[in-house]
Amino acid sequence: QVQVVESGGGLVQPGGSLTLSCAASGLTFRTYAMRWYRQAPGKERELVASITSTGGSTNYADSVKGRFSISRDNAKNTVYLQMNSLKPEDTAVYYCNAHRAFGHDYWGQGTQVTVSS
Numbered sequence: 461q462v463q464v465v466e467s468g469g470g471l472v473q474p475g476g477s478l479t480l481s482c483a484a485s486g487l488t489f490r491t492y493a494m495r496w497y498r499q500a501p502g503k504e505r506e507l508v509a510s511i512t513s514t515g516g517s518t519n520y521a522d523s524v525k526g527r528f529s530i531s532r533d534n535a536k537n538t539v540y541l542q543m544n545s546l547k548p549e550d551t552a553v554y555y556c557n558a559h560r561a562f563g564h565d566y567w568g569q570g571t572q573v574t575v576s577s
Contacts (some may be wrong), residue, residue, distance in 0.1 A: 462566045464483075464484045465484075466482045474575055477544045480543070480571060484566070492558040493512050493559045495557040498555065514534075515531065515534070524550075529544075551576070
């Protein structure tokens with residue numbers, strides 16, 4: 461049984477930092493690309509950051525470039541999202557996704573990030 465579990469969300473002031481973690485089990489983690497998505501109230505889910513299975517390549521949404529950093533530890537079956545210089549518009553539920561070709565897609569339950577003074 462595949463499980464994808466996010467943690468690390470919370471309330472932070474503008475300009476602050478948070479690190480999200482996502483632990484996956486029940487799959488061969490090192491063969492999956494990992495992605496972080498977010499969904500704000502009334503908006504569609506958007507891709508925030510992605511990292512290849514080996515960690516050799518990353519991509520970011522324009523809105524978070526230079527502020528967020530995605531990384532992974534294949535020995536711990538965990539992917540991270542370091543978020544710096546947070547803005548109120550970063551407020552959303554953040555979801556972790558494990559992706560591999562041919563229909564292998566697994567989602568976590570999400571973790572709330574609220575940026576507010």
